[in-house]
Amino acid sequence: MGERLHGLGERLPRREAREKIAGRAQYLDDIVRPGMLHAAYLLSTIPHGRIVSCDATEAAAMPGVHAVLTGDDFPRLGGGAISDMPCLARGKVRYVGEPVAVAAAEDLATAQAAVRAMKIGYEELPAVLTIEEALADGAPQLHDDLDAYEKSSLIEYGGNVVSYQEMVEGDVDSAWDECDVVLESEFTTHSQYHQAIEPTGAIAEFDSAGKVTVWSTTQSVFRVQAEVSALLDIPMSQIRAIAPRIGGTFGGKGGAHLQPVAVELARRTGRPVKIVLSRSEDMMMMIRRHPARIRIKTGAMNDGALVAREAEVLLEGGAYCSESPAVLGAALLKARGPYNIPNVRVFGRAVYTNKSRAGGFRGFGNPQITFATESQVDEIAARLGIDPFEIRIRNAMHVGDKWLGGQTIEACGMTECIERVRDAARRRPRPVASVPGKRRGLGVACLAHVCGFLSTSAAVRLLEDGTVTVATGAVDSGQGADTALAQICAAALDVPVDRVNYVNPDTDASPYNWSTSGSRVTYMTGRAVAGAAERVKEQIFEHAADMMECAREDLELRPGGRVGIAGVPEKELPFIAISKRAHWAVGGPIMGHFSLMYDGERFDPKRALIRGFPFSNLGTYVFGAQAVEVEVDEVTGQISVVQAWSAHDVGRAINPLAVEGQIQGAFAQGIGYALTEEMVWDEATLINPTLMDYKVPTAFDVPYPIDPIVVEDPEPSGPFGAKGIGEPGIVGVAPAIANAVADATGIRLRDLPMTSERMLHALIGRETKGDGV
């Protein structure tokens, strides 16, 4: 071949871009079904208590109200690695904002009036609101029946601890004495809200044969199908889950949550039922990023070699398990960073608290741990008088090195990423203050993330006219997976992308995919698409060999949907001739299926001591380096990011336009995480559940442009060498900013977010104390 394949590396706009920009794309809340009812929730007003009475008489009797349900109507528990969560509170409430009851009515206002008319009696219990309170001796227990819950056998839990995990390599205790410098600090991070512009919602409708269709804002139609089935005891064959266009997820639309409630309401009323959360309900009920308290200790030699690392991570997980064990494990696994540190001990706990659930959010534990580790690497560099880029290059991993736990790195553009952001940043003159009272600084952070995990599948069919249809179960959350997967299919068959149809995920028709999570769709589902297309190609070749009376080995794929005899340019057949033959004469229609489970190297128990991890492999590693120039206003404390460079080794950019969009969007979300976005509680109550008080970056708050630097070091297991880039771009932003602030002011901020208030206090503290904080 030699020339570029169709689709591969093409800067294509999203397939559905035109319908979206025309306002014609159909999202969940745009769907109206005949006779559809609207549902509203009643939320708990206390953080912890027993439900002693519940009077729905008045609500149920209101005109227009069709059903009122409470926890008693949902006997089963679901959730994460520990099945601890009811659809509506049962017996107890465990956070302010927990759904207690739901009503379905002719219109939303009536449903809201109905739940407001309900009378719930609580017997309040003492609440645990922080990590410290959760772990205190004699702390109130959130889950009295923790031992009885169904759970993964891999979890180590107890009391308010959802998960304890530990991994040890080398001998960290004896390593400290040999180090020339040892630093130890505590870092804290806060809770960030996903804030997809589209709020969460679901619609359910039964047909006359008892089968239910569920439309919802989701990252996985197959999780919806499975969880609705398990929670409501409906066979999966009677549940059809569909994803309309999705208005952003970032991890926040993972598991089923509203869906079972919508289904049960539809079952009881015999009418289609829609639930769409208000922005405030979405902030109070749905998941958020885990706050963390992280102690990091790192030892290095005078030449900058990092030799020992200890990390203790405590995560505040909220009232239910959700994804806390996996987030903790993922964070611990990144605690060594993309560096060859021989002696490592990482351990931590995720705990229950009487707050809304913490769960998966772009980065999945990595932004928290990397804020701590990459801040500390900079402090070590400063202590040793080594350039911050240089210390990272000296310690960076290369192909053949082992990740913490023993996984071999097969492809690694780490060093190139550092060099590229360094060179881009240094093309500008050394930052100087633009005006008196402002200070500028440059900061860098490295990161590695994973893509992979669990299973997926794809089906590729050759249509009668030689064009192609590809079906997968991968929901496109807006990141461009549909387009990238169509491009992979086009490349595998070397046909133009506009001749490839992509089927929207629908459990009735699509092959299984676990979820659009973990930066995995391009890498995992892309492998399935490439595999299925390969099987189509094999069948095309069988027909062609037969039709042209030649050996299969002599055949080659030619661009544009043709197959020919190598070395004989005039001997070839278009796909249409082959597909017509298959449909009408010989063999039957051509289709290829491919299934896979993430098959990367597992933890090596001979290399590392491992306790309590909820997984034994996670994915293929993706590397990156990010740099920022900041300006700190010494009068107001405001930190502004004025320049941003973000280099990522994506293996192979299937669609560079989409890759850049992921890098830029993640960077902006990282700026929000680092500087302004914070869910704030007054005791147990979230006091800023509106976009007025929760500050998401606007076009003014991020630099223009955010410079995406795409590094391509092909991953052998990836489709055409590709790896995932959904999450990595958020991971290093906060530490890069913290390092730039330290460069500008000499002040080391160890607590997120780095608000103006915090910066100002630190600046004032420096003046009065004469040193950093």
Add this chain to the structure above:
Amino acid sequence: MSGKRLVVLSINGRDVEVPARPTDTLLDTLREGLGLTGAKRGCNQGLCGACSVLLDGRTFRSCLSLTLNCTDRAILTVEGLANGNELDPVQEAFVASGAIQCGYCMPGMVLAARALLDENPHPEVDAIREAIGGNLCRCSGYTKIVEAIRMMGHS
């Protein structure tokens, strides 16, 4: 709840008659009364910009205004921006520059861009940021959106 009455709105160049309650916002009427679902309900508090429409050529939050107050105004929704299948040039620029990801903010965003370009055909970066400063996008980091609008100014 009741008390609907017929009002006449000028939407996308046409007068339409629609029943509306005194409490209905323009967003309610567009989405539920007229099936014009291009304007999105992102926060319903006038903070995210996803519900933006143009009112007499200016960007306007349809979730904040009562329908009955909009009767004498020229309302342009995203549905009125394209001419059949022919997109407005600014919509084409958004497509070509890769600015569109999940798309939920896009109807409001592209109308804000249109209003800016009508007033200032060659905006610089800061003017663009100001014009779209009230429209939140969670996917893009804004770079490609600003590029799309600049592309229009330079074409």
